[in-house]
Amino acid sequence: MTILLIEDEEATARRLRRMVQDVEPTAVVVGTTVSVEESVEWLQTHPKPDLVLMDIELADGQSFEIFNRVAVTSPVIFTTAYDEYAIKAFRVNSIDYLLKPVKEDDLRNALGKLQRMREALLEQPDGLKASLASLLQKMAASAEGNSASPTANAGQVYRDRFLVKQGQRLFSVSLDEVAYFFSRNKLSFLKTRDEHEWMVDYTMDELSAMLNPKRFFRLNRQIIAELRAIDKVNLYFNGKLKVGLRPVFDEEVIVSREKAGEFKSWLGE
Structure with a gap:
């Protein structure tokens, strides 16, 4: 498994790399980026990783901006110190959402969840291909800046x-x-x-x-x-x-x- 680590705190990044090796010894962290700009450039110039571990609060803004700038078709596990971002994280198709400081058991469970999802997809005819196509479409929609749909959601309460x-x-x-x-x-x-x-x-x-x-x-x-x-x-x-x-x-x-x-x-x- 190849992993891109997006984290602007050096100590946290080192800890996550060690934790990944402990939980999944075959995993390889192929890149570490610290900002929205650097992450967009990396994703545009490298083969897509099998997984992205993504901090939400980066030095130059929130990592959700990355989805507005480049198509992210890899599964994502978000990490953050603030649970207020949970709903927004799952709007961009994250596999899981881990609160800092990330615990080893939580990371292990998240990687296990990803593996189970992959196995379930591969058991279906063309399951992985269909899933990736669907994920790409959803990410493209998210890249529009999460713009409001022209039709209001039933039951949604809006600010006045x-x-x-x-x-x-x-x-x-x-x-x-x-x-x-x-x-x-x-x-x-x-x-x-x-x-x-x-x-x-x-x-x-x-x-x-x-x-x-x-x-x-x-x-x-x-x-x-x-x-x-x-x-x-x-x-x-x-x-x-x-x-x-x-x-x-x-x-x-x-x-x-x-x-x-x-x-x-x-x-x-």
Whole structure:
């Protein structure tokens, strides 16, 4: 078994490598990366490993961003000190989710789970091939930035207001006041229709899961816009779309060719 280890704490990485050798002596750690950027580059330039051990909090951001940048078709076991990320981890098809400090028994159980899954797939006609194809499709969908589906999930409860801070004062902003959410320098903000900007304590991925997809659409990794904030849409090169927002956003807002069809369908609902 070949393993890519994504971990930005050197001491933790050393401990995990030793633990892997104790639990699975035939396993080989073929690479160790410490950041989103380095991990994306490694995955683009090396044969895919049999398993990825992936820390969630890295030096340059959360490792979920890796799935937005490159197709990850290897099974993933996430490690983190924070259990709040469990649901998001399983949205990107992880095999297991281990809390730090990782215990040897937990790692052994996770590797055993992976092995059982492989054996079950191989017992079916073309099982492994079909599974990898399905996993690739799911990862590609995840790579769209976990954008909101144009159809709301039955029973899903969505946010209708956000708490923001102004100096020492906290107050609530209703979604009826929000034109769009945007990210800048790894921070997230909301912009109201009357052009006030407030920082919000959520990532763009987390916001996507909180917002009603009938009202909000993730145009790209940087912008989630409310329907009424779409001022104009123009054709752009290579099948992309250029979107004008109201209030005006200070950078070009481009919808990728892959998302253009979904966006047009959302506009026409």
